[in-house]
Amino acid sequence: MKKTWWKEAVVYQVYWRSFYDSNGDGIGDLEGLLLKLHYIKDLGADVIWLNPMYQSPDKDNGYDISDYYGVMEKAGNMETVERLITEVHNLGMKIIMDLVVNHTSDQHPWFLESRSSKDNPKRDWYIWKDAKDGKEPNNWRSYFAPSPWTLEEETGQYYFHSFAAEQPDLNWENREVREEIYRIMRFWLDKGIDGFRMDVINLLAKQKDFRDAANPYDLSYLGNNPGIHEYLQEMNHEVLKHYDIMTVGEIPFVTPEDGLLYVGEDRNELHTLFHFQVADDMPSWDMLRYKEIQKQWYEGLKGKGWNSQFLNNHDHTRQVTRYGNDGEYRVESAKLLGTLVHTMPGTPYIFQGEEIGMTGVLFEDISDYRDIAMKNKYNELVGRGEDPVQVLKDLQPLSRDNSRTPVQWDDSENAGFTSGIPWIKVNPNYKEINVKRELETQDSVFHYYKKLIALRKENEVMVYGDYADHSDGQEELYIYTRSFGEVTWLIVLNQSEETNEVKLPEIAHGTGKELLLGNYAEIPEGDSEDKLVMRPYEGRIYRILNKR
CATH class of the missing domain: 2.60.40.1180 (Golgi alpha-mannosidase II)
Known part of the structure; x- marks a missing residue:
């Protein structure tokens, strides 16, 4: 097993819109991140993972990109990004960015051209199909909607979207699409970033015949299809191998045997991966299942590939609420879960606020939520006639907004996150749980995380x-x-x-x-x-x- 910097790193995820607002518009921004870089450095993290800040209509919080070479105005501008990269490096840290290339925004110029006519040169940049028996081309579902197919009235065909209708999937079979993606990747790597977290990267290849699924609610047909490894090996050959970087793939629907195909050191694809046998398949704590998962992945990758360790992120409820005890034993539980993640084989990830024991949230009304997946599901179920109160109650525990409320910096108004009106409500417990209090308390969750990270840096046994x-x-x-x-x-x-x-x-x-x-x-x-x-x-x- 080779020793590398990214295996030894501790990664801190910054969901920038909820991190720190520098200009009072209620939305976190990259200038706010710049102001708080020393906080991340003091914690001991080595790598910052930055969620998407590209130009976007922001229907799915930046995962619907309309210009890969631009910066969302809410986040900042290119000068801010360049300064951020420089300052991160000056502090001895690295920065990786989200690469979202399974789909674009429906406002991307590529898609606007593609949808304009059947004979447009970019028609084949996306996936278009005729109706089947006057309806959608198959019985599949998408992550965010009852169907992954939306009818384009002017041309009479359906386009495919694994997520929201505003996020049409790219056609990776098209060589021109792949070459353009590689140009985008080189553009950002040449700016000085240190790698990519690759969004749902195993969804790039689609089933050739788009046949009906035996169980459309089992979305595994969306990923790991024939051709995916050829695409990733080509990406590695064309781009990745030419830079000293870190790549981590978001890869649902995989077993250790599948995962090794993506991250095996002899495969020339990716360095490491997020699998979701815990986060997606274990809604509440199940010790026996967790041990089984860890054993299988350790044995499956040992000496051949590298894992990632996490229990929460921007898509999954905060770990102390979901898997621990966010009441009487919140502090002890937060420290225990941190210990677990950082002493397991693989690269540990910290999601912003985890290091102070931030908790999930229960908003009283659906209007207080911003999660497009949750809101679409709520509308679908209520539209079927289900009780709105019960639907909300059922959706609350795993809503993505549990982890997206603003970082709680202090006990002032809006938890010190913004001087304006926050884009999503602040967790009401910010008076008790905040960075200021954590820094002032020697036995706090924050100071425990510092010790945990320092142990990992000083002792190879925790890494290798x-x-x-x-x-x-x-x-x-x-x-x-x-x-x-x-x-x-x-x-x-x-x-x-x-x-x-x-x-x-x-x-x-x-x-x-x-x-x-x-x-x-x-x-x-x-x-x-x-x-x-x-x-x-x-x-x-x-x-x-x-x-x-």
């Missing part, structure tokens, strides 16, 4: 160490080791509201152990050489001494 689970079948306890050379670390986590007695694995029997980090201030009475007493949501990292 072998992984072994020693708690198979235990539903509340997670006990595992990381080993590298002569060094072995033991991680013990009690994901429970109850105090649990832990019998240590044989590897720790009769040996000394040094506590490197724990999320409680003091160790309780009752511990012995082969037994620990773990309090609710307690996590500890030990170095095993005198290893047998």
Whole structure:
């Protein structure tokens, strides 16, 4: 396994519109990010992942791009981007940008040309099909709508969109499309960015015949189709291999065996990936399932490819609310989940606000939500006659807006995020949970994350160490080791509201152990050489001494 900077990095995701507003328009911006760069540096992150800031009508918060060479006015301008890249590098960090090339905005000049007539030169840049029996070409669904097909009245054909109708999919079979995408990638890499997070990159290739799905609600037919690896290998050959960069693919619907095809070091495609066997397929905490997922991915990629570790991002509810305890044990739980992510094999990701234990939110009315996926689903279900109150209640827990409320900087109005009216409401708990308080409190979540990140930087065992689970079948306890050379670390986590007695694995029997980090201030009475007493949501990292 090769050692590389991106394997050793800790990535901090900036959803800029909710990060910090510098001009009082209620929307975070890149100037606001520039003002807070030292905060990210102080935390210890190495890489900033910046969500899309390209020119966009903003129907899906920037994931509908109308000009890949332009910058959304809400975010800033090209001069701001260039200054941001320079300042990030001056601080010894790197920056990667979202690459959204499965689809564009329906306002992109390419699509405006494509939809204008059947014989337009750019007609084949997108996917157009005739009606089938007077209806949509097949029975598929999209992520954001009941059908991925929208009828263009003037030409009488349907265009395909995996997401919203305002996000038509590009036709990657068209060589001209691919060459233009490669030009765009070179443009930004030549600006000095350090890589890409590639949005739904495994959706680029489509099923050739667009046949009906046996179960249209299982959207896996949208991804991992024949031709995808040829596209990515071509992308690597044409662009990626010529730069010292980091690439991470957002790749749903994959097993470890599939994932290795994308990130295998001998495959010449991508460096690492986000799979979603946790975030998409585990709506609430399931310890046994989580252990199984980690074991399968570790064994599937060991020595051949690289994983990413995360429990939340801009599309998934904040981890302490979804997978932890955001009430009585919010602080302990936030630290435990951070410990879990940062001690697992792979590159850890921090989503803005996670490092202070920010929580999800429950807005009282659908009008307070901005998530296009949630609002479309709400309208679909209510349109069928379902009870609006119950529909809202059912959709709230996994709404993407749970993670998109503004970063809570202090306890002033609007959590110090903006002097204007925020584009989405601030979480009401900002008086208690905010950066200012975290920085002033020595045992805060923030300061714990700093220690956790520093440990990873100083100890290769956290990056390259072998992984072994020693708690198979235990539903509340997670006990595992990381080993590298002569060094072995033991991680013990009690994901429970109850105090649990832990019998240590044989590897720790009769040996000394040094506590490197724990999320409680003091160790309780009752511990012995082969037994620990773990309090609710307690996590500890030990170095095993005198290893047998």
